[in-house]
Amino acid sequence: MSSPVQDDNSLGVAAMQTEFEALYVPPNIDPQLLALWIEREEVAIERRQRKAPPPSPREPGRSFVRLFPAYIGIAVMCVAVILGLIQHHETTTILQTACIVFLIYTFIGIFVGMIAERCVKDSVETLLRDIIKRSNQAEQDNL
Secondary structure (H helix, E strand, C coil), X not given: CCCCEEEECCCCCEEEECCCCEEEECCCCCHHHHHHHHHHHHHHHHHHHHHCCCCCCCCCCCCHHHHHHHHHXXXXXXXXXXXXXXXXXXXXXXXXXXXXXXXXXXXXXXXXHHHHHHHXXXXXXXXXXXXXXXXXXXHHHHC
16 A cells, blocks of 8 residues: 655645645645545555456447347247237146247347347448548548
């Protein structure tokens, strides 16, 4: 941990300096309390940094490959249950049909998610290429 150093400036305000930056503190605050507070803040920052895993550069958020199967599968399963109840089928038949439909449409959702992810990725890359191309042309025109 960093050790605070008390320093007086021309305004009569004590400055507590750590290895990070200088904090200006009124003279009526005890430097030992401030040192304790800084130490606790550093410990808290270290804990937060240890707990949070670094974000993956490949997948910053939830991908379509994971979202589409879940939503499509659950929606189709609910539809299968509702249709089974409307048609007065047995409970076991409804649940079997719902589970089979869930599995089938989950795999379909995976493929739809892959296609959607690829389309979004291609459109973003195309847009970025156009922006970079325009900025390069603008730089060349200004030279």
